[in-house]
Every structure is written in C-alpha cells, then in structure tokens.
Amino acid sequence: MATRRQSLILTVLLAMPVLVVAGLLYVMSGVTDQRAEAERERAAAARVEDARRAAGAAAMGPRVxxxxxxxxxxxxxxxxxxxxxxxxxxxxxxxxxxxxxxxxxxxxxxxxxxxxxxxxxxxxxxxxxxxxxxxxxxxxxxxxxxxxxxxxxxxxxxxxxxxxxxxxxxxxxxxxxxxxxxRPSAGAVEDPVYGPIKATGTVKRLQVSGGAGSASGATRDVLVWLPPGYEDPAYAGKVYPVLYLMDGQNVFQKHSKIPAEWGADETARGLITGGQCEPFLIVAVPSLGASRMEEYLPAPALEGVTPAGDRFVEWLVTQVKPRVERAFRTDPRPERTAIGGASLGGAIALHAATRRPDIFGLALVESLPLTAGDAAAWKTWQSGLTSWPGRLFLGVGGREFEPDATDRNQALVQAVRDLHAQVTASGVDASRVRLVVGDQDRHDESAWARRLPEALRFLFPSPEGVPGK
CATH class of the missing domain: 2.60.40.10 (Immunoglobulins)
Known part of the structure; x- marks a missing residue:
C-alpha cells in the first residue's frame, strides 16, 4: 500500500513540470490572441481614420x-x-x-x-x-x-x-x-574666356592676377574693346573714357553657356560711328564659375555664400584699373570711368560705384536681384547706400521671372523703383539718374542688349548731346 502511494506521489511530481509548462503555454496563447486582436482593432481603426481623412480631403477637394x-x-x-x-x-x-x-x-x-x-x-x-x-x-x-x-x-x-x-x-x-x-560637337571644348574672340572691332587680351574669395589666387584675361579710331596715328595723344563690364565672357560674343550676348561691341561701334556716343573703351572682366557669387555678392543675401564683394571692389581698384591704365590710353577721372553689370554683376557694379564714387563716377546697373534669397539682407545693404555716382542707369524687366509669376515680377520692379526714388530723394538731380523698365523683358542677355543703347547714350553722350556743351 505504501509502495503504491509512493508511486502515485512520484508520478504527480514528475508530471507537475509538464502541467506547469502547459499552463503557461495556455496563458501565453491567450495573451497572444488578445494582442493580435488589439492589433487588428488598431489596424481597423487606422483604416477607418485613413478613410475618414481621405473622405474629408475628397470633400474639401485638392489643395494645390x-x-x-x-x-x-x-x-x-x-x-x-x-x-x-x-x-x-x-x-x-x-x-x-x-x-x-x-x-x-x-x-x-x-x-x-x-x-x-x-x-x-x-x-x-x-x-x-x-x-x-x-x-x-x-x-x-x-x-x-x-x-x-x-x-x-x-x-x-x-x-x-x-x-x-x-x-x-x-x-x-x-x-x-x-x-x-x-552632342557630337561636345569634344571640342568651348572656352568663352580663352578661346578665339569673335567680335566687331578690335579686342585685346590683358592678363590680371587675383580676385576675391576663392578666386583670390586666380589669373584671368580681361578683354579690352577699342573704339573706332583708337589705333589711328592721328589720335595717338587722345585719352578715352572706360566702361568696365562684369561677366565679361558674355559681353562680346555668344557661347553655348548663355542664350544670347550683350552685343556690346556692335552696339558701341554703331553709336560711336553714328555720332550718338563719344568714343570709349570697354573692359570686359570675366567671372570665374563657382567664385562668381562670392566675388559679386555685396551682402549676406544668399545662403551658403560668403560675400566677398568689398574685396572684389578693392581688387578692381588696386589691380585691374591700374593694369588697364598702364596698357591703354584711358582717362582715369571718375567722371570718365563707368562700371556695369547685370543681376549679381549689377549688384557689385552698384556696390563699387557707391563705395568708391571717387573711382567709378558712372554706373550701368541691370536686373538687380533685390528680391532673391534674403530680401531683408538686400534691403539692409540698400539702406546703407548713401553716396551715388555722377550718372546712374537702372534697368529692369517686367518679366524677369516666369511670365505667370506676376507678384514676384511686380515686387522686383517695385524694388528697383524704390531704389530710384532713394537716389533722387538723396539730392541727386533727376537728370543724372535714369530708370528703364522693359515691360516684356526677361532676365537674360537679350533684354540687357535691348536696353544697352539707351544706357550707353546716357553714360557716354556725344558732346553735342550734353547740355551746356
């Protein structure tokens, strides 16, 4: 009897672990089922919410x-x-x-x-x-x-x-x-700065060193256009006014990187020979690719670009202008020295003419980017302009941005009009500043070329066209 009882107890003891494991598995399966059910409920709720949101969006219609x-x-x-x-x-x-x-x-x-x-x-x-x-x-x-x-x-x-x-x-x-x-022609690399120059009239190369920002150690060729008669021995003692133009690789000829050219050589030659402008030299200063923004930026208006405009102006004044004056017969007086450009090139031209009116007494400023990037930074820069060149030409297009960007186009035109008002309010005689708005003009070389004749007649009028002469 005792032996049977002992066997029963031993059997129970041996079976207990199995029973415990089975119980745990049963409990765990119940928990798993509960979790799965909860997941199914959450997924169903999410589907309902997505459907509700979609239905709401559909009811509201697309928001473009x-x-x-x-x-x-x-x-x-x-x-x-x-x-x-x-x-x-x-x-x-x-x-x-x-x-x-x-x-x-x-x-x-x-x-x-x-x-x-x-x-x-x-x-x-x-x-x-x-x-x-x-x-x-x-x-x-x-x-x-x-x-x-x-x-x-x-x-x-x-x-x-x-x-x-x-x-x-x-x-x-x-x-x-x-x-x-x-393209099949891609193997023939075109270099608008160092390739052959296809211009109307005579263009000379003049190598200059330096620059600003990441271009401070660079070397580049400026392109100097000579007016009709410059090389005539009869005018060997004559000195000429000068126009320094930024983005010089786009001034005299079209190349594959731009849709058109300024055509400054043809325009200047026609105006001079037609008696509408006095003879003057054009010095085209090329920009250097990625360094362009640094050199031409006078204010911290573009994210990620460190402005080097002040240093660039110093380089123009201390290196480029003296180099040109040693090589060519130029009149160094500020009232005979103009600087010009478009877009950021226009910004640095205006910066140079207002920071150093003792050097640049004339300015040709096209398509200022006053609403690009940080408009507040441009406004701060503009408010700090207090000295003005003797003559200032401002040009802007009515469709600088996409044609349907009406608000942005109007904002830019108004910003340039405000600048014009700022100049005249400072006491500059209205005859010394001119604003031209090309209602249908875009932000490109074709537009700047269209406005160039009026700009040149304004900056370099023939003696007969100047009051009092």
Whole structure:
C-alpha cells in the first residue's frame, strides 16, 4: 500500500513540470490572441481614420500649392534616362537659389538603390518661384532635350497637399532626357574666356592676377574693346573714357553657356560711328564659375555664400584699373570711368560705384536681384547706400521671372523703383539718374542688349548731346 502511494506521489511530481509548462503555454496563447486582436482593432481603426481623412480631403477637394511655400520642403526624385550620371559625376540642382552655380554641394542629389537620384529641397521663406536646370557639375554637362537641343529653365510644378500628413514633404518625379556633352560637337571644348574672340572691332587680351574669395589666387584675361579710331596715328595723344563690364565672357560674343550676348561691341561701334556716343573703351572682366557669387555678392543675401564683394571692389581698384591704365590710353577721372553689370554683376557694379564714387563716377546697373534669397539682407545693404555716382542707369524687366509669376515680377520692379526714388530723394538731380523698365523683358542677355543703347547714350553722350556743351 505504501509502495503504491509512493508511486502515485512520484508520478504527480514528475508530471507537475509538464502541467506547469502547459499552463503557461495556455496563458501565453491567450495573451497572444488578445494582442493580435488589439492589433487588428488598431489596424481597423487606422483604416477607418485613413478613410475618414481621405473622405474629408475628397470633400474639401485638392489643395494645390507651389512647393516653394512649404516649410517642410519637397523631395525631388530624378531619373537620368541617359545613365551618364554616376558617383564621380553626380547630378546637381543648378538654380536661381544658388545664382546658377552648376556645382553647389548644397544642392547635390544623392543616388538611390533604384537607379534614381534624390534631393530634399527646402526653399528659403519668401521665395516665390525657383527656376532650375540639372547639371553634372558644369554647364558643359547640362541637361538637354531628347534631340539634344537646349531646354528652357524648369520650374517646380504645383503639388496637391490635401493627402499629406502634417510636415510630410510632397514628392515630385522628374526625368532628364540627355546631356549636352552627348552632342557630337561636345569634344571640342568651348572656352568663352580663352578661346578665339569673335567680335566687331578690335579686342585685346590683358592678363590680371587675383580676385576675391576663392578666386583670390586666380589669373584671368580681361578683354579690352577699342573704339573706332583708337589705333589711328592721328589720335595717338587722345585719352578715352572706360566702361568696365562684369561677366565679361558674355559681353562680346555668344557661347553655348548663355542664350544670347550683350552685343556690346556692335552696339558701341554703331553709336560711336553714328555720332550718338563719344568714343570709349570697354573692359570686359570675366567671372570665374563657382567664385562668381562670392566675388559679386555685396551682402549676406544668399545662403551658403560668403560675400566677398568689398574685396572684389578693392581688387578692381588696386589691380585691374591700374593694369588697364598702364596698357591703354584711358582717362582715369571718375567722371570718365563707368562700371556695369547685370543681376549679381549689377549688384557689385552698384556696390563699387557707391563705395568708391571717387573711382567709378558712372554706373550701368541691370536686373538687380533685390528680391532673391534674403530680401531683408538686400534691403539692409540698400539702406546703407548713401553716396551715388555722377550718372546712374537702372534697368529692369517686367518679366524677369516666369511670365505667370506676376507678384514676384511686380515686387522686383517695385524694388528697383524704390531704389530710384532713394537716389533722387538723396539730392541727386533727376537728370543724372535714369530708370528703364522693359515691360516684356526677361532676365537674360537679350533684354540687357535691348536696353544697352539707351544706357550707353546716357553714360557716354556725344558732346553735342550734353547740355551746356
């Protein structure tokens, strides 16, 4: 009897671990079932919420906005159909945000595993419309159409944000058809600064060293256009007024990187030979690619760019102008020395003429970027302008931005009008400052070329056209 009882107790003891494990498994399966049920309930609730949000959005209709207005930015997903972009030659977003720098690392796209490229683009507040093109780090490797022809500047399409979560950036998918270096002629590299000069009249090269910012150790050739009669022995003792023009590679001839040219050589020659202007020299000072923004920026108005405008003006005054005066017969007086440019080139021209009116007494200022980037920084810079050149020509187009960017176009024209009013309010005689608004003019060399004759007649009038002479 005792033996049977002991066997029963032993059996119970041996079975207890199995019973405990079975019990635990039963309890755990119940908990798992409860968790699964909770997950199913949460998923169902999420589907209901998504459906409710979608229904609400559908009821409200799409909410279409410009990507530039979104604080969270926008994600660009780009397909390179040619397959030429790679780790060594990535894609860059060259745009009005970076003054068209083709290799700004702030706007370098990253590669994706699906063979596409991506950029999370955030636009500074107050920017109304961004224009852009894609490059592979150089304007020699710029996107073109499928037939290898040039394309117009792109703008970001409007997006529907009604279905987005708060703070979620919309995605925009874009495609690059081909690149300019796929053209048969791409092997023949065109150099607008050091290549052959195709100009009307005589153009001389003059090498100068230095610059500002990252170009402080550079060497470049300025291009000097000589007026009719300059080399005639009969005028060997004559000295001439001078116009220094920025972005000098675009002044005398068109090249593949720009849609048109200033045509300053043809225009000046026609005005001089026609008796509408006195003879004068043109000194075209080329910009140096990525250093352009630094050299031409007089105020901290563009994100990621350190202004070197003051140093650039000093370089013009202490290096370029003396070099030109040693090589050519120029009149060094400020009332006989003009400086000009367009866009950022116009900004640095105005900066030079107002900071050093003792050097530059005449200024030709086109398409000032007073609403680009940080408008407040431009306003601060503008409010600090108190000294003015003896003659100031201001030009601006009524369609500097995209034709449908009405507000932005009007804002820029008004900003230039305000500058004109600032000049005249300071006591400058109205006859010494001229504002020309080309209602249909865009932000390009064609527009600046159209306004150039009036600017030159204003700055360098023939003696017969000057009151009192």
């Amino acid at each position: 906005v410009r990507p530039e207005t979104l604080e969270q930015g926008v994600v660009l997903i780009v397909l390179d159909k040619s397959g030429r972009s790679n780790a060594d030659e990535p894609i860059y977003f060259a745009s009005s945000l970076s003054a068209w720098n083709p290799r700004d690392n702030r706007f370098k796209l990253g590669s994706r595993s699906d063979m596409r490229w991506q950029l999370h683009l955030r636009v500074p507040a107050g920017t109304e419309q961004v224009q852009f093109k894609f490059t592979r780090g150089s304007w020699d490797r710029c996107e073109v159409s499928a037939d290898l022809s040039d394309i117009e500047n792109r703008s970001l399409p409007e997006v529907d944000v009604s279905m987005l979560q708060p703070g979620e950036p919309p995605r925009i998918e874009l495609a690059i058809e081909r690149w300019s270096d796929e």
